[in-house]
Amino acid sequence: MRKAIVFLMLVSISLISPNLLFAQSKNEILIRNATVLTAAKGTFENTDILIQNGKIAKIGKSLKASANAQIIDGSGKFVSPGIVDCHSHTMLDAVNEFSYSVTSMTRTRDVLNPKDIAIYRALAGGVTTANLLHGSANAIGGQNITVKFKYGKAVEEFPIADAPPGIKFALGENPKRTNFNPTPNAVPRYPRTRMGVMEVIRDAFVRARDYKKEWDDFRAKKSNVQPRRDLELEPLVEVLEGKRLVHAHGYRSDEHLNLLLIADEFGFKVATLQHALEAYKIAPEIAKRGTGASIFADSWSYKLEAYDSIPYNGYILWKAGVSVSINSDSDERMRRLNLDAAKMMKYGGVPEEEALKMITLNPAKQLGIDRRTGSIEVGKDADIVIWNAHPFSVYAHPELTMIEGEIYFDRSKDLTRRAELQKERETLEKLDVNRPPGSGGTPPKVPTEQRRADLDDADGGNR
Amino acid sequence: MQLRMTNDELRMTNRLRPMIISSIHRTAFLLLTAYCLLLTANAQSDGSQQNQTGKAGTFAITNARIVTVSGAVIENGTVVISNGKIAAVGANVSIPSGAERIDAKGLSVYPGMIDAGTNLGLAEIGGGAPATIDVAETGEMNSNAKAIIGINPHSSHVNVTRVNGITTVLSFPQGGIISGQAAVINLNGSTQAEMAIVPLFGLVVNFPRIALGGGGFNPFGAQTPVDFTEALKRRDQRLEDLKKLFRDAENYAKVKEAGEKDKNLPSSPVDLKLEALVPYIRGEKPVIFTAERERDIRGVAKFAADLKIKAIILGGQEAWKAADDLKKNDIAVIYTNIYNLPVRDDDAYDFLFEAPAKMVQAGVKFCISTGDGGAEVRDLPYHAGLASAYGLSKDEALKSVTLYPAQILGLGSQLGSIETGKIANLVVTDGDLLEARTNVKYLFINGRLLPLTSRHTELFDSFKNRK
Numbered sequence: 001m002r003k004a005i006v007f008l009m010l011v012s013i014s015l016i017s018p019n020l021l022f023a024q025s026k027n028e029i030l031i032r033n034a035t036v037l038t039a040a041k042g043t044f045e046n047t048d049i050l051i052q053n054g055k056i057a058k059i060g061k062s063l064k065a066s067a068n069a070q071i072i073d074g075s076g077k078f079v080s081p082g083i084v085d086c087h088s089h090t091m092l093d094a095v096n097e098f099s100y101s102v103t104s105m106t107r108t109r110d111v112l113n114p115k116d117i118a119i120y121r122a123l124a125g126g127v128t129t130a131n132l133l134h135g136s137a138n139a140i141g142g143q144n145i146t147v148k149f150k151y152g153k154a155v156e157e158f159p160i161a162d163a164p165p166g167i168k169f170a171l172g173e174n175p176k177r178t179n180f181n182p183t184p185n186a187v188p189r190y191p192r193t194r195m196g197v198m199e200v201i202r203d204a205f206v207r208a209r210d211y212k213k214e215w216d217d218f219r220a221k222k223s224n225v226q227p228r229r230d231l232e233l234e235p236l237v238e239v240l241e242g243k244r245l246v247h248a249h250g251y252r253s254d255e256h257l258n259l260l261l262i263a264d265e266f267g268f269k270v271a272t273l274q275h276a277l278e279a280y281k282i283a284p285e286i287a288k289r290g291t292g293a294s295i296f297a298d299s300w301s302y303k304l305e306a307y308d309s310i311p312y313n314g315y316i317l318w319k320a321g322v323s324v325s326i327n328s329d330s331d332e333r334m335r336r337l338n339l340d341a342a343k344m345m346k347y348g349g350v351p352e353e354e355a356l357k358m359i360t361l362n363p364a365k366q367l368g369i370d371r372r373t374g375s376i377e378v379g380k381d382a383d384i385v386i387w388n389a390h391p392f393s394v395y396a397h398p399e400l401t402m403i404e405g406e407i408y409f410d411r412s413k414d415l416t417r418r419a420e421l422q423k424e425r426e427t428l429e430k431l432d433v434n435r436p437p438g439s440g441g442t443p444p445k446v447p448t449e450q451r452r453a454d455l456d457d458a459d460g461g462n463r
Numbered sequence: 464m465q466l467r468m469t470n471d472e473l474r475m476t477n478r479l480r481p482m483i484i485s486s487i488h489r490t491a492f493l494l495l496t497a498y499c500l501l502l503t504a505n506a507q508s509d510g511s512q513q514n515q516t517g518k519a520g521t522f523a524i525t526n527a528r529i530v531t532v533s534g535a536v537i538e539n540g541t542v543v544i545s546n547g548k549i550a551a552v553g554a555n556v557s558i559p560s561g562a563e564r565i566d567a568k569g570l571s572v573y574p575g576m577i578d579a580g581t582n583l584g585l586a587e588i589g590g591g592a593p594a595t596i597d598v599a600e601t602g603e604m605n606s607n608a609k610a611i612i613g614i615n616p617h618s619s620h621v622n623v624t625r626v627n628g629i630t631t632v633l634s635f636p637q638g639g640i641i642s643g644q645a646a647v648i649n650l651n652g653s654t655q656a657e658m659a660i661v662p663l664f665g666l667v668v669n670f671p672r673i674a675l676g677g678g679g680f681n682p683f684g685a686q687t688p689v690d691f692t693e694a695l696k697r698r699d700q701r702l703e704d705l706k707k708l709f710r711d712a713e714n715y716a717k718v719k720e721a722g723e724k725d726k727n728l729p730s731s732p733v734d735l736k737l738e739a740l741v742p743y744i745r746g747e748k749p750v751i752f753t754a755e756r757e758r759d760i761r762g763v764a765k766f767a768a769d770l771k772i773k774a775i776i777l778g779g780q781e782a783w784k785a786a787d788d789l790k791k792n793d794i795a796v797i798y799t800n801i802y803n804l805p806v807r808d809d810d811a812y813d814f815l816f817e818a819p820a821k822m823v824q825a826g827v828k829f830c831i832s833t834g835d836g837g838a839e840v841r842d843l844p845y846h847a848g849l850a851s852a853y854g855l856s857k858d859e860a861l862k863s864v865t866l867y868p869a870q871i872l873g874l875g876s877q878l879g880s881i882e883t884g885k886i887a888n889l890v891v892t893d894g895d896l897l898e899a900r901t902n903v904k905y906l907f908i909n910g911r912l913l914p915l916t917s918r919h920t921e922l923f924d925s926f927k928n929r930k
Contacts, residue, residue, distance in 0.1 A: 117808040124812045179591045280926050300919075301620065301838035312923040319927075327731035332804045339845055342899040348923070394848025394898050395857070397813075417813060425809060 021235030022410060026404045027053050030065040031386065034074025039081045039353065039360040039446040040375035049079065051382040054404035060377060072386070072400070080356065080391050081375050082128025082383035082403065083337050086294040086363035087247075087274050087327035088134065090118045090334065091158070096135030101175065101190060101200045103166060105231040108132045118331035120179030123149055123409040125335030126385040126398040129160070131327075131367055133274070136166040136249040138202040139175045140189065141168035143235055143441070144247060144368050148403050150385070164245055164368040166271065167235055171197055171259060172305050173251035180305070198258055205266045208236035245271035245368065251305035253281035260289055272366050274327070283320035292323040292366040297340035298347070314358065315348025325363035342392035352392070517911035518649055521545045523558040524905070525889060527567035532574055532865050533880035542572055544887040547910035551880050563912075570904055573828070573861075573896045574880050575630025575888035577868035578843045580777055580797045580832030583624065584614030584633045584648070588816040589836065591625065598836070599638025604708060606739040608643030610634045610685075611655050611662040616695075620837035622917035625650040627841035628896060630888040630908045631660065631878060633797075633832075634776070635667045635751065640705060645751060647872050649888065651908040664872065665775065666743045670752040671701035672759045675888040702766065709770050712740035724880070748774040749873075751797070755806075764788035775871060777830065780806070783818060786825035795871045796827055798863075799834025801846040812855045819863060820854030830868035831860075848897040860897060 029051040036047045036059065048063040049056060065071065093111040097103040114130070122130070128149055134142030146163035149374045173179050175197050182188060191197045214227040215237075238244035246263070248270055250256045256273050263270050272292040273279055277295045277300065279286055286293060295317075300309035317324045326341055328334035344350040350358075364374025373383045382405040389396040397439075401409035408420045428434060522544040528539040529552060542553040543558060550559075558564070587595035597613035614634055623633070635645035645661045652658035673694045704765045715737040722728045752763040755778045764785065767774035776782055779796035780803075782789060789796070798819055805814040822829045831839050831847045843864055851860035869879025877886050887910035894901035906913045 013773060118804075121804065152871045173591055269692055280922075281929070283926075284930055299839070301588055304588050304592045307588055307842075308922060310919040310922045312919065312927070316923070332802060336802075336845075336849065339849075339899050345900045389852075392900060394845050395852045397852045414812070421809065 015238075027051070028066055028069035029072060029382070029402075029405055030063060030137070031072045031074045031079060031384075032063075034077045034079045034386070035390075036336065036376055037078060037080045037353075037391070038376040039354055039356045040377050041355065047083075048074075049376065049382075049384070051402075051405045054406070055380055056378055056380050056382050056384075057375060059376065072384065074389075077399065078387040078390050078396070079376065080126070080338075080385050080387065081360040082373065082385055082401065083126045083326050083359045084129040084131075084363040084367070084369075084374055085122070085127050085334055085337065085359075086131045086272065086325045086366055087133055087329045088130040088334060089135070090122060090130060090331055091116045091130055091147070091331070095424070096137040098137050098431050101138050102140040102204050102232060103134070103142050104140050104204070104233070104235045105133065106141060107145070108134055109145035112145070112147070112155050112158060114151070114153065114158060118334075119149045119151045120409070121331065122334045123401045124152060124398060124414075126338060126387070126391065126401055126410070127334055128383040128385070128401060128408075129364070129369070129373055130334075131166070131247070131363070133247060136168070136170035136174040137177065138170060139197045140204055140236070141170055143167050143244075146369060148373075149408065150403055150406075151408050160369055160372065162369075162372075164243070165235075165238065166245035166247055166367070167239065168274075169201065169246055169248040169259065169270075170254060171248065171255040173303060174249065175200075187233045194255055194258075197255070197264065199457075201259070202265075205262070208233045208240060209266065212240060215391055229305045239268050240266060242268065245366075247272045247274050248405060249274045251275055251277050251303075251309075253278040254399070257282050257285055260285065270362075271368075272325070274307075275329075277306050277313060280310065280313045280316035282310075283317050283322060286317070286322040292325065292362070293317050293328045294325045294363065294366060296325050296329070297343045311343060311347040314344045315350050318344075318354060318358075319348075320349050323362050323365060324358050325359045325366055326362070338387075338391040338396065339394060340454070343395075345392070358362050393433055471577070478894050502712055516653060517908070517913035519547070519911050521550075521559055521562040522565060522910075522912060523562040524565045524567050524572055524889070525558070527891065528571040529881060530571055530573045530861070530896070531881040532681070532862060533882055542881060542889065544889070544907060544910045547887055549881060549883055549885050549889075551883055565905060567891055567905075570891050570893055571896070572881065573628070573890045573892060574865045574878070574885075575890050575906075575908065576628050576843050576864045576896070577631040577633075577830075577872070577879060578629055578631040578835075578864070579830050580799045580834045581632045581634055581837060581869040582637065582835075583620055583634045583650075583837040583840055584616070584618050585610060585634055585636065586836045587615065587618055587620070589838075591830060597666055598636060599641060600636065601638075602639045604640040604642050604736060605636070605639055605643045606641045606666060606737075606743075607735045608636055609646070609658055609663060610636050610644060611646035612737070614655055614658065616645065616658055616857050618837065619918040620840070621650050623838070623911065623919055624904060625906060625908065626841045626915045626917050626920075627844070628890040629840060629843050629908070630779045630890070630906070631869075632840060632874060634666065635665075637667070637669075640669055640671060640701065641708075642669060647874070651911065651913060660874065660877075661872070663742075663748070665749045665754070666740070667751045667777070668705070670754045670759055671698050671705065672754070672756070672762075673698045674918055702762075704885050706766070708737075708768065709740060709744045709772070712737045713744045714744070716741045721921050739927050743772060744770065746771055746773050749775045750755050751775045751777050753777045754778040755800075757784040760785040761788050764792045767794065768792055777832075778834075779822075780815060781820060782827055782829070783821035783825045786822075786827050789827050793828075796822065796829040796871065797832050797868070797871065798822070798829050799832045801831065801849050802833070802835075802839075802842070816849055816853035819850040819859070823855060823859055828867070828871070829863065830869070830871050831863040844897040844901075845899055848899075851897070857897075864897075895909065 031049040033046050036044045050058040050063045091112050093113050097106045125126045131146050133144045146160045147158040150157050191200055211233040219225040270291045272294045274294050276293045276295050298311035300306050314324050337359045341355045344355040361374040364370040372381045384402050385398050386400040387396045399411045515680040524542045529540045537554055540554045541556045582598050601607045631645050631649050633645050636643035645665050647661040647664045648658040718731045743750050750772050754760045754763050774794045776796040779798045780800050782796040833843050847860040847864045866879035869875050880884045887907050889907040891905035892901050
C-alpha cells in the first residue's frame with residue numbers, strides 16, 4: 001500500500017512537472033580545463049567547474065560528472081562570473097514618472113518588457129544581472145527591481161525574488177529640470193535649485209517619520225485609529241527601517257555629501273551613490289559610512305556636472321576602501337563593461353581581480369544579492385560567461401552566457417541561425433504589405449515597427 | 464564653476480578667480496596659486512596646457528620594439544627624431560651625437576593614432592553649457608562654415624585624447640544639409656594654425672535620406688509619421704536642390720574666372736557660400752557624405768559620379784553591402800559605428816562590430832573612427848580592438864586607426880606609419896596599442912616630446928592623497 005502511494009506520488013509529480021524528476025541530470029554541466037576568474041578567490045588555470053541544478057557544485061581539477069552531463073570544453077577559454085550592471089534601464093517601457101518631485105509609489109517592475117532585444121545584446125556582452133532603476137527626473141524617484149536576464153522566459157521569471165528592494169534618488173541637474181525644455185505653459189516644478197532638491201528629500205523623510213510614528217503608535221495600541229496606507233511614504237519608512245536600499249543619482253561631490261548628511265540626520269544608510277563622478281573628492285566621507293559607489297569607468301564632459309569626472313575616480317575610491325561598481329546606464333555600453341573594468345587597471349592601477357569585482361561581486365554586494373551571484377564560488381548560482389580570451393582584452397567576446405546553469409547566449413548557435421533568419425526576413429519582405437509602392441505593394445501608412453520613427457536611421461533623424 | 468570653492472578648485476579655475484574674489488582673499492589666493500605652482504611645476508591650469516607645446520629636439524628611441532605598420536615589426540631597433548620628422552628607423556641606425564636618448568627596453572613604438580571622424584575642439588561640455596558648443600551652424604547650407612575657425616586649441620579634450628596615443632584627428636561640423644568644412648589637426652599647438660595639418664580638408668554633406676519621422680525626439684509630443692511616397696519625394700527634391708547648388712558653384716567659378724581674364728565684363732558679386740563650394744565641385748577636395756544605409760550609400764556613389772566629385776562616406780553601417788559602387792567610384796569609408804547599437808531589432812547583435820571585417824572581405828577602403836564629439840575620442844583604440852574581437856585581423860585593426868585614416872585624409876605619405884621622412888607623431892607604450900590595459904609612456908607630436916598630463920591627471924594629483 002505504502003509503495004503504491006509512493007508510486008502514485010511519483011507519477012503525479014512527473015505529470016505536473018516532467019522536468020522535476022530529471023532536473024538533476026538535465027541541469028548538469030561540466031566546463032573542462034578553462035582559466036577560471038573567480039572574482040573572489042583568484043584565477044585558476046586548467047580548472048573545471050561542475051554545475052548541478054543551476055548552482056556551482058564544484059570547482060577543481062579533473063572533476064567527474066554523470067554520464068548525461070553536458071560537457072563544455074574550456075581549453076584556451078576564460079570563464080568569469082556573469083556581469084552585474086548596477087545601473088540600467090533596459091527592459092523598461094517607461095523610465096521617468098516626471099510629474100512629481102517625489103514618486104516613491106511608482107515601480108519599475110510594473111513596466112518590464114521581457115522581449116526587449118537589448119536583453120539579448122547584453123547577454124552577448126556577458127551581462128546576466130541588472131539593477132533596473134527609475135530615472136533621475138525626481139529628487140525621490142520610483143522603486144527599482146533587480147533582475148536576471150532570462151531572455152525568452154515569462155516576465156515574472158526575471159526579478160530576483162530574494163533581492164532587497166530599493167529606490168532611486170536623484171540630485172543636481174536632472175531633478176532641477178533646468179536643462180530641459182518645460183512643457184509649454186506649464187508652471188515650473190519645484191525644486192529648481194540644489195537647495196530645493198535637498199529640502200524635497202528632507203520634507204519627504206519628515207513626513208515618512210511622522211507616518212511611521214502613526215503606525216508604531218497604532219501597533220503599540222497607543223492609538224485606536226488605524227492610519228490610512230500611504231503608498232508614497234511606505235517605501236520611505238522601509239528606508240528608515242533599513243529594509244530598502246537607496247540608490248542616489250548625483251554628480252557633484254558636495255551634493256552627494258549633503259545627501260549623506262541628510263541620511264545621517266534621519267538615521268539611514270545610502271546603499272549606493274550612482275554615477276558619483278566626483279566621488280573621488282569625498283572618498284573618506286563615503287568610506288566612513290559604508291556607502292558604495294556605482295560609477296561610469298571614464299565618461300565625462302557630456303554635461304556640466306560631469307566636467308570634473310576623471311577616470312581615476314574608481315582607483316581613488318577603491319584605495320579609500322569604498323565598494324566600487326562600474327555600471328553602464330546604457331543598452332549600448334552594457335555590452336562592453338568588461339573593457340570598462342579593464343580601464344581601472346590602466347587609470348591608477350587597480351589590481352586585476354579588484355577591477356573584475358567592480359563589474360561582478362561588488363555590484364552584487366551593493367544590491368544585496370552576493371549570496372547568489374557575482375563570483376564563481378561553490379553554492380552560488382551558475383551565472384557564468386565563457387570568453388574566447390581574457391575578458392579584459394579588447395579582442396575578447398563572450399562565447400556562452402548562462403544563468404543558473406541555463407544557456408541564454410551561445411555565439412556558435414547565433415551564427416548558425418543567421419542564414420535561416422535572413423531567409424525568413426527575405427520572405428517577409430516579399431509580402432505585399434512590405435513591398436515598396438510602385439511595385440504592387442500596399443505598405444501601411446504608418447510604419448509598424450516598434451522603433452521610434454526618428455531613429456529610422458542610425459544618425460537619429462534629420463540632423 | 465564659480466560657486467565651487469574648495470582649495471583645489473581655486474587652482475583649477477585660477478583664470479576665473481580674480482574676477483570674483485574679494486581683495487581680502489586676494490593675497491591668500493595668490494599665495495595659494497604660487498604654492499600650487501611650486502608644488503606641481505609641470506601641471507598647468509585647466510585647459511591652458513596647450514601653451515606648453517612640449518620639448519623640441521633630436522631624440523633617439525632605442526632598444527624598442529618598433530611597430531612600423533607599413534612594414535615588418537622591428538623587434539629591437541631605434542627611431543631617430545629630428546626637426547619634427549622621423550630621421551631614421553631600423554635595427555641598426557647610427558644615433559646622431561647630441562640626441563636625447565630614450566631607452567625603450569620592453570616598450571613598443573607605434574605611429575600616433577588618427578581619428579578621422581570627430582568634433583574635437585568644437586564641443587566642450589555636452590549638456591548644460593550651450594556656450595561651449597560650436598558644432599552646428601544654423602541654416603541648411605553652410606559650405607563656408609569652417610571647423611578650423613571654431614576649434615578651441617585649449618579645449619581640455621585635446622590633452623585627454625592625446626595622452627591615450629591619438630595624435631591627429633579630423634574635426635567636422637554638423638547640422639543642416641551642408642554642415643561646413645572639416646579640418647585635420649594635430650593635437651598640439653597654441654593656435655588653430657599651429658594645430659592645422661589640412662585646415663580645409665573636406666566638405667561635410669548630410670546626404671538627404673528618406674526620413675519617415677518629423678526628426679528630433681520630443682518626449683512630450685507624438686511623432687507625425689510621413690507617408691513613404693511623400694518621404695521619397697521630399698528626399699529626391701532635397702537631392703535636386705543639392706545638385707543645383709553644386710552646379711551654381713561651377714557656374715559661379717566660370718563667371719569669376721571669365722571676369723578675371725576680361726576686365727570689360729561686368730563684375731559679379733562675391734557669394735561666400737558658392738565660393739566655398741568651388742574646390743569641391745571641381746574634385747580638388749573630397750566631399751564627406753554622412754550615410755549609413757545601403758540605399759543611401761549607393762545614392763552617394765551615384766551623386767558623386769553624376770557631379771564628378773570626390774566622395775568619402777562618414778558612418779557607413781552598411782557600406783560592405785554597397786562595395787561594388789564604392790569600389791567603382793573609389794569611395795572610402797570613415798566607419799563610426801562600433802559604439803552604436805544595431806538599428807533594427809532583427810539585426811545580428813554584432814552587426815556593427817563585424818562591419819569592418821566585412822568591409823575588408825568586400826574590398827572596401829575604410830578606417831575606424833569614434834564619431835565622437837571629443838571627450839571620448841581617446842577610446843579610438845578600443846573601437847578598433849572590438850572590431851577585431853568580431854573578425855577583423857589584428858593587423859587590419861591597427862591599420863584602421865593609423866595608416867588607413869592617414870591615406871583617406873590624403874596624408875598617407877606624411878602620417879600613419881613609422882617611415883623615414885614622415886611627421887614624427889609617435890607613441891611609446893608598454894603593450895599592445897589597442898588594449899585597454901596598455902599605458903602610454905612617451906608621446907611625440909611633430910617631433911616634440913609632450914608631457915603626459917591632462918585635466919584628468921591634474922585632478923587626480925589634487926585629490927589622490929586627500930584623507
